[in-house]
Amino acid sequence: MTTDIQTLAVLGAGTMGRGIAHVSALAGYDTRCYDPFDAARDKAASAVERNLAKGVELGKVEGADAEAALGRLSFTGDLAEAVDGADLVIEAVPESVALKVETFEEVSKHAPEHALYATNTSALSVTEMAAAGDRAERFAGMHFFNPVHVMKLVELVKGLETSEETLATMRAVGERMGKQVVLVNEAPGFVTTRINALIGNEAFRMLEQGVASAEDIDRALKLGLNHPMGPFELVDLVGLDVRLAILEYLHSTLGEAYRPNRLLVQHVAAGRHGRKVGRGVYRYDESGKRQR
Numbered sequence: 001m002t003t004d005i006q007t008l009a010v011l012g013a014g015t016m017g018r019g020i021a022h023v024s025a026l027a028g029y030d031t032r033c034y035d036p037f038d039a040a041r042d043k044a045a046s047a048v049e050r051n052l053a054k055g056v057e058l059g060k061v062e063g064a065d066a067e068a069a070l071g072r073l074s075f076t077g078d079l080a081e082a083v084d085g086a087d088l089v090i091e092a093v094p095e096s097v098a099l100k101v102e103t104f105e106e107v108s109k110h111a112p113e114h115a116l117y118a119t120n121t122s123a124l125s126v127t128e129m130a131a132a133g134d135r136a137e138r139f140a141g142m143h144f145f146n147p148v149h150v151m152k153l154v155e156l157v158k159g160l161e162t163s164e165e166t167l168a169t170m171r172a173v174g175e176r177m178g179k180q181v182v183l184v185n186e187a188p189g190f191v192t193t194r195i196n197a198l199i200g201n202e203a204f205r206m207l208e209q210g211v212a213s214a215e216d217i218d219r220a221l222k223l224g225l226n227h228p229m230g231p232f233e234l235v236d237l238v239g240l241d242v243r244l245a246i247l248e249y250l251h252s253t254l255g256e257a258y259r260p261n262r263l264l265v266q267h268v269a270a271g272r273h274g275r276k277v278g279r280g281v282y283r284y285d286e287s288g289k290r291q292r
Contacts, residue, residue, distance in 0.1 A: 002169040003116060006030060009086040011103060013037075013075065015276070016120055017092035018044035019148025022051060023177040024090075025073040026065065026149075033075045034082035041075040048073065051149055080110040087112075088173060090142060092120040095245050097128060104133040116166055118142040122193045123246045126159035126186050136161035140170055143190060144179075146237060154179040155190050188253040189246070196234070197247055197258060203231035204261040207281075214281050236280035240264060241273045 006029065010021045013035035021033040021044070035041050052069060055061030076082050083089050089111055093103055100119060107117070117139045119129050130139035141157025154174040158167060167183065174181040184190045189197060203217050212220070218230020235243050244265065250258035267280065274280035275288050283291040 002172050003087065003114070003165065005087040005116075005169065005173055007032070007086050007088075008173075009034065009082045009089045009111075010092060011035075011079070011082065011089065011107070012092035012094075013040045013044035014092065014094075015146055016144060016148065018047050019146065020090055020092055020120065020144055021073055022048045022069075022149050023144075023179075025069040026052070026061070027173075027177045029072065029173075029176075031073045032082045032086070033073065034077070034079050035075070036077055036079075038077065041077065045075055051147075055149070079106060083107050083111040083115070085112060086115050088116045088118065088170075090118045090120060095121060095124065095242060097124050100124070100129050101132040104129055108132075108134045116140075116169060118170060120144055122242075123189045123197075123249055125188075126157050127161070130159045130161065137163040138166050140166055141184075141186070141190070142170055142174065143192075145192075152178070152180050153192070154181050155184050155192060156181050157184050157186055157190055159186050189250050193246060194250065194254075197243070197250055200231045200235050200243060201247060201258065201261050201264065203235075204264045207232075208261060208263040232281040236274040236282055236284075239274045239276060240268050240280050244268045 008024045008029040008031050010017050010024065010031065010033045013033050017033060021031050024031040033044060049070060052061060052066040056063050056066050089107055091100060091103055093099055104117060117133050117135065119126060119141050120143060121141060122143055126141040130136040133139055139159060140162045143155035143157060145151035145153050156167060156170055171181045206212060206217060207214055214232045218232050221227045221230050244260055247258055247260040272279045275284045278284045285291055
């Protein structure tokens, strides 16, 4: 049994939030994307429009479907307006338990009683966040991947009290968005983040030790292990600050294997947060293209 979902609210218009809003609107859901910052909303609206246009150009999206998706998508700086009447609320704010808990506490004041809640966290406790939201049985994780309109996976994360109906409904939503859905019982880092964090941390350790250059480490994993991106290309895309926060959490919950490498910590301290700021392990121009 599933709950009928017609209206979807996405909280956060950053890289992940705008990507989720994109696939939600394209899947036919009336979609509202909330962010308190005007600049973030404007940037998100432009990115969705640009990515849909690119999809049309490549023949992956029909022109009429792209136009209809844009018609179903709206942006607002008012959280109450965003969640009013929403059937499903997907949170995509920065990776801070305190911030996410605060967000869901506010959402619970305005969302309808029947609404389901999902967090897009890549590592944090779904159960802890559910306890703040007043409906733990209707709360789960929906971990999307960047770029959302391209990547096919969603990790559906079951918290301690998540109901089977909630899981079935969120699985159906993910599949309608064109995603492959895997079910994960809550554990720190779920599946993909836990493994990626280890690979990325070890890559920084190898770079620090002079085993090979960043370019050659990336090339080795792509050509030798068939990874679509090297670990440094990936961390620049995800954000070094995001990766560091995840490693710190995994270190505190899973132990010494996840202690952040010193070179990663130094990069973050220097403001080298990745492609989004123009400098991570590599340098990028204003369009996000890597400089050689």
